[in-house]
Amino acid sequence: MSILHILQGKTIESLGALYERSFTENDFQVNQTKPEFEGDYTIVLFSLVKSLKLSPDAIGNQLGEHLTKNNPELFTGFNIIKGFLNLAVANEYWLDLLQKNYNDICFGKQAMNGKKVMVEYSSPNTNKPLHLGHLRNNFLGWSVAEILKANGYEVFKSCIVNDRGIHICKSMIAWKMFANGATPQSTHTKGDHLVGEYYVKFNDEYKRQVKELVDKGVVEAEAEKQAPIMLATQQMLQDWEAGKPEVMELWKKMNGWVYQGFDVTYKNIGSDFDKTYYESNTYLLGRKTVEEGLAKGVFVKDADGSVWIDLTNDGLDRKIVQRKDGTSVYITQDIGLAQQKYEEYKINQSIYVIGDEQNYHMKVLKLIAEKLKLPNAENIYHLSYGMVELPSGKMKSREGTVVDADDMVDEMIATAKQHTEELGKVKDFTAAELGSLYRTIGMGAMKFYLLRVDPKKKMIFNPEESIDFHGFTGPFVQYTYARIKSILRKEQLKEGITMEAGLLKLEKEILVTLEQYPSIILQAAKELNPSVIANYVFHVAKVFNSFYAEHSIANAESETKKQLRLQLAIMVSNVLKSGMHLLGTEVPERM
RNA sequence: GGUCCGGUAGCUCAGUUGGAUAGAGCAUCAGCCUUCUAAGCUGAGGGUCAUUGGUUCGAAUCCAAUCCGGAUCACCA
Numbered sequence: 001m002s003i004l005h006i007l008q009g010k011t012i013e014s015l016g017a018l019y020e021r022s023f024t025e026n027d028f029q030v031n032q033t034k035p036e037f038e039g040d041y042t043i044v045l046f047s048l049v050k051s052l053k054l055s056p057d058a059i060g061n062q063l064g065e066h067l068t069k070n071n072p073e074l075f076t077g078f079n080i081i082k083g084f085l086n087l088a089v090a091n092e093y094w095l096d097l098l099q100k101n102y103n104d105i106c107f108g109k110q111a112m113n114g115k116k117v118m119v120e121y122s123s124p125n126t127n128k129p130l131h132l133g134h135l136r137n138n139f140l141g142w143s144v145a146e147i148l149k150a151n152g153y154e155v156f157k158s159c160i161v162n163d164r165g166i167h168i169c170k171s172m173i174a175w176k177m178f179a180n181g182a183t184p185q186s187t188h189t190k191g192d193h194l195v196g197e198y199y200v201k202f203n204d205e206y207k208r209q210v211k212e213l214v215d216k217g218v219v220e221a222e223a224e225k226q227a228p229i230m231l232a233t234q235q236m237l238q239d240w241e242a243g244k245p246e247v248m249e250l251w252k253k254m255n256g257w258v259y260q261g262f263d264v265t266y267k268n269i270g271s272d273f274d275k276t277y278y279e280s281n282t283y284l285l286g287r288k289t290v291e292e293g294l295a296k297g298v299f300v301k302d303a304d305g306s307v308w309i310d311l312t313n314d315g316l317d318r319k320i321v322q323r324k325d326g327t328s329v330y331i332t333q334d335i336g337l338a339q340q341k342y343e344e345y346k347i348n349q350s351i352y353v354i355g356d357e358q359n360y361h362m363k364v365l366k367l368i369a370e371k372l373k374l375p376n377a378e379n380i381y382h383l384s385y386g387m388v389e390l391p392s393g394k395m396k397s398r399e400g401t402v403v404d405a406d407d408m409v410d411e412m413i414a415t416a417k418q419h420t421e422e423l424g425k426v427k428d429f430t431a432a433e434l435g436s437l438y439r440t441i442g443m444g445a446m447k448f449y450l451l452r453v454d455p456k457k458k459m460i461f462n463p464e465e466s467i468d469f470h471g472f473t474g475p476f477v478q479y480t481y482a483r484i485k486s487i488l489r490k491e492q493l494k495e496g497i498t499m500e501a502g503l504l505k506l507e508k509e510i511l512v513t514l515e516q517y518p519s520i521i522l523q524a525a526k527e528l529n530p531s532v533i534a535n536y537v538f539h540v541a542k543v544f545n546s547f548y549a550e551h552s553i554a555n556a557e558s559e560t561k562k563q564l565r566l567q568l569a570i571m572v573s574n575v576l577k578s579g580m581h582l583l584g585t586e587v588p589e590r591m
Numbered sequence: 592g593g594u595c596c597g598g599u600a601g602c603u604c605a606g607u608u609g610g611a612u613a614g615a616g617c618a619u620c621a622g623c624c625u626u627c628u629a630a631g632c633u634g635a636g637g638g639u640c641a642u643u644g645g646u647u648c649g650a651a652u653c654c655a656a657u658c659c660g661g662a663u664c665a666c667c668a
Contacts, residue, residue, distance in 0.1 A: 026608090034611060044610055046648065056648095083648085084611060125668075165668060279668085306666065315594070316664085323666045330668050359595060360663050386596085387662085394661095423630065441630090453604060456596080458661075460603070469630055471616040472604085479630045487627050535605065538615085549623090549632040569627095591630075 002515055003089055004030055006074065007041055014066040019052060027051075032512070038079055039086030040512065046083050056083035091503045094511040098564075101514075102571040108517040108578065113152035118341055119145045121353035122271055125162045126258040127171045128196035130265055130405035131395065132388045132461060133355070136450045138271045140385055141353040142584045143451055143530040150582060151525040156345055159273040160337065163255055164280040169236040171195050172250055173229060174202035184257050190264065190406065191257030200397065205229050241327075268409050269443070270584055275344075277337060285336025286328030289372070290321055298371045309368060319364055334365055335372070342376040349379045351528065356384040356456070383528050386458030388450070403463060412442035415466050416475075420591075428590070437588055441475050444585045448474030451583050452534040472538050474585055477576055480541035481587040483548065484573040491554055493566045506547040510568055513543050517575050521582070530583055537579035544572045 008025050015023040029044040043063065045056040052059060057080055064078035064085050077088040101107045121141020124130060130138075145155045162168075175182075175198040184191040206229050213223035224230070239247040266272065290307055293299035299307050299321055307322035321332045328336075341350060352362060362382035369377035387394065388403075395402045416438040420426060429437060449467045453459050469475040503511070517536070524532040553569060556562035577587050 029608095029610070031610080037611075042611085046610075049648080082611065162668060167668070304666095317593095320666055325666085327666090329666070333668090355662095356596070357662055361668095363595090384596090389661095391602095419630070423628095425628085425630090428628095457604090458597080462603085465602095465617090468603095468617065471630095473616080473630085475630055476616095479628080483628055483631085490627070531605085535615090542615090545631060546633090548627080549629095552627060554627045591628085 002519055003074075003093060004032075004041065004519075007043075007087070010067060010071055010074070011043060011063070014063055014070065015048075018062055018066055033086050037081060037084075037086050038088070039077075040089040040508075041087050043085040043087070044083070045080075045085055049083075056080075060085040091501055091508070094503060094508055094515075095501070095564075097515055098511060098567055098571060102567040103574075105574050105578065107571070107574060108521050109150045110152035110521075112154065115153050115348045116156070116345060117148050117153045117349045117351060118156045118158055118345055118347045119148070119351045119353065120158045120160060120341075121145075122159045122266075122273070123162065123354070124159075124262065125167060126192075126195070126255050127167050127199045128397075129190070129192040129261065132403040132405065132408060133395070135269065135405050135408065135446070136385060136388050136455075136459075137353055137355070138266075138269055139447050139450050139584055140383070140455055140530065142271055143533075143582060144351065144353065144383065144528050146582050146584065147521065147524045147528075147530065147533065150521050156274045156347070157272065158275040158277065158341070160277045160279060160282070162279050164240065164251075164283060166233060166237050167199075168251070168255075169233045169240065170202040171199040172247075172254055173233045173236055174198035174205065175254060176250070177201075177205070177229070184260070190261040191259070192261030192265070193404075193406075194261075195254055195258050202229065202233075203397075265406055265409075269405070279333070282337045282340070283328065283333050285340060286322070286332030286334075287336075289332055289335045289339070290328065293321065293368075293372055296372065298368075309371070311364065311367060314367055316360075316364060316367070319368075321368070331361065331365060331368065335368055335374070338365070338369060338376060338380060339374060342374075342379075347376070347379070349381060350376060351381050351383050353383045353385065356386055356458075358382075359384055381528075383455065385455040388459055388461050391460060391462050391464075403461070408446065409443070412446045412467065413438050414442075415469070416442035416445065419469050419475075425591070437591060440586045440588050441469070441478060441591065444474030444478050444580070444587075445469055446474075447583055447585050448477070448534060451530040452538075454531050455529060474580070474583075475591075477537050477541045477580060478585075478587050479591060480544055481573055481576045481580075482589065482591040484544070484569045484576075485589045487553055487569060488566070488573070491562070491566060493570070494563055504551065506543070506550060507564070507568060510540075510543050510547060510572060513540055514571055514575055517579070524582070533579050533582050537576060537583070540572060540575055540579070544569075 007030055011028060011030070012023050012025065015027070028047055031042045031044065033039040033042045045059050048059050049056055060080035060083070064080065064087065067087065068075045068078055074090055074093060075087050076090045079086050119141055122134065122138050124134065141157065145157050148155050175195070178201050179198060182194065184194050187194060206227055209227040209229055210220070210223045213226060214220055218226065236247055240251060290299060293309070294301065294307065299309050301307050304324045305326070306320055306324040308318055308320055310318050312318060319331065320329060322328050338350060341347060354362065359382070362384070366377065366380045369380060389395070390401055392401070420434070420438065420441070426434065445467050452472065520532060520536045524530060551565070553562060553565040556565055580587050
């Protein structure tokens with residue numbers, strides 16, 4: 001329970017005693033006091049004026065009087081300015097907070113609550129390597145899972161691999177046509193990149209063939225259907241569905257290359273999964289759903305045999321759920337999988353980390369689940385995030401502007417190396433230490449960069465300006481942590497020393513900030529928003545840095561002051577480490 | 592066209608259950624390393640919170656209209 005909540009409770013108490021009616025926390029507002037005014041927390045009095053028929057100053061005086069008189073151990077004074085009641089919180093409260101929590105590495109986290117959540121994220125296609133957009137997805141998913149764990153949920157991370165379908169056949173056809181049997185080994189290329197090359201080659205060749213046909217006088221729409229490479233791809237998809245051995249063999253071989261490549265990338269960026277689903281195994285799940293839907297009268301069958309759901313009454317469209325040839329479409333498979341997840345893990349909530357271009361799809365998914373009265377329907381939640389765009393607009397593979405995930409990682413680590421060398425810090429470390437330090441800093445910078453903005457909003461990434469290492473960044477926070485650790489290696493904390501009662505402004509500011517960590521973790525989970533953590537962790541580091549520049553810990557004014565500051569530093573380092581962990585980011589002991 | 596999302600400093604973003612003079616970072620400028628790591632600290636300049644109207648003690652925040660940008664509306668996934 002934070003001082004803010006305590007103050008709310010005490011205010012309700014005091015108001016009740018003063019005016020002999022009951023009040024709730026909605027009757028007034030409590031904020032942190034603005035720095036230009038005296039006090040720590042502020043009660044806004046205007047909303048009470050009407051119902052009490054008293055002036056703001058009169059209410060403020062009576063309330064301030066009552067609060068300080070009845071809770072001297074909490075509130076030591078007050079002032080009223082233009083309808084705002086500013087209260088000063090007793091130093092003892094802050095010192096007590098420090099004593100109790102400075103060494104608790106679990107500070108801010110909740111005990112297990114018995115609820116289970118699944119977070120589905122990453123979910124790649126096996127026809128091309130991961131790019132910057134996937135990185136945002138991966139970091140978000142991992143971080144949200146961690147934030148939920150910190151709030152007491154049991155979390156399962158899952159991934160659905162889109163490993164079948166026409167787009168997969170495209171790279172297979174192109175490989176057959178152009179690769180001459182090239183393999184990752186023979187070309188020294190990462191498997192996912194190799195397969196991605198042939199996906200690009202498919203599109204080039206396809207475009208060429210369409211143009212050829214158009215030049216011969218074929219209408220463009222017709223040419224797109226008739227292009228031989230497209231016909232061959234469609235044939236391959238049919239062969240795949242029929243289980244034709246040579247197609248299956250090629251499919252397994254090429255997917256195997258991609259998985260090897262993904263494994264490397266996932267390991268690099270720290271993504272992991274408790275359960276991986278493969279669409280090649282789940283794409284038939286929808287059939288049962290369709291049968292159920294028809295039986296319940298939620299779906300209708302058209303004359304040609306295709307099955308539909310009418311969502312026009314819900315403001316949406318009529319959606320197909322099964323093709324006339326009896327195969328299921330994407331949405332139906334997803335419903336089947338949603339059901340399977342629920343049955344397998346008995347989850348209370350199912351979170352899908354998917355880009356906002358699928359908002360409509362996910363809305364339909366949830367709506368159909370509701371109409372089918374599936375038990376998990378209301379637990380489906382789409383964590384929708386915006387695209388990562390370039391200053392010139394969307395990334396386009398056609399124009400070669402796609403920022404590759406592996407390249408990005410390498411570049412960040414290289415930048416970390418360059419910065420460290422420029423600062424002349426290299427001599428303090430062994431080669432092995434440097435390797436892991438560059439990785440920690442580079443990945444920290446990148447993850448922080450992609451997580452510090454609200455997931456809902458699209459974000460712009462400028463490849464010209466490399467990701468910053470100063471200011472509101474991961475390395476800034478890491479650096480603050482490393483400096484604290486450096487002090488803690490030199491100075492010993494002594495047990496049993498009586499704390500000094502006085503608190504300097506900056507010392508108190510640190511404590512006020514640290515106290516908010518539990519509610520920040522709560523808010524981040526409620527909003528499923530890691531940027532809340534990023535903003536907070538940065539704020540903590542900033543406040544500590546201001547203190548650090550102003551006051552010395554090792555050479556404090558007195559021994560008791562030194563011990564107090566050591567405890568403060570320890571608590572700050574714990575919160576920084578904990579918060580950065582929620583963002584999937586490590587903190588270095590030295591940098 | 593329907594639906595949804597967004598528009599805050601030169602740039603990238605916070606702030607939106609209505610509260611005091613709208614905040615950070617980057618960039619620009621001026622300072623601070625013989626004292627715990629300067630990847631740091633202190634300060635300055637920089638704003639019609641897209642526009643207009645409304646609601647009220649009070650609006651970046653709520654409502655309405657308009658303008659601009661984006662996503663989506665496949666027998667693709």
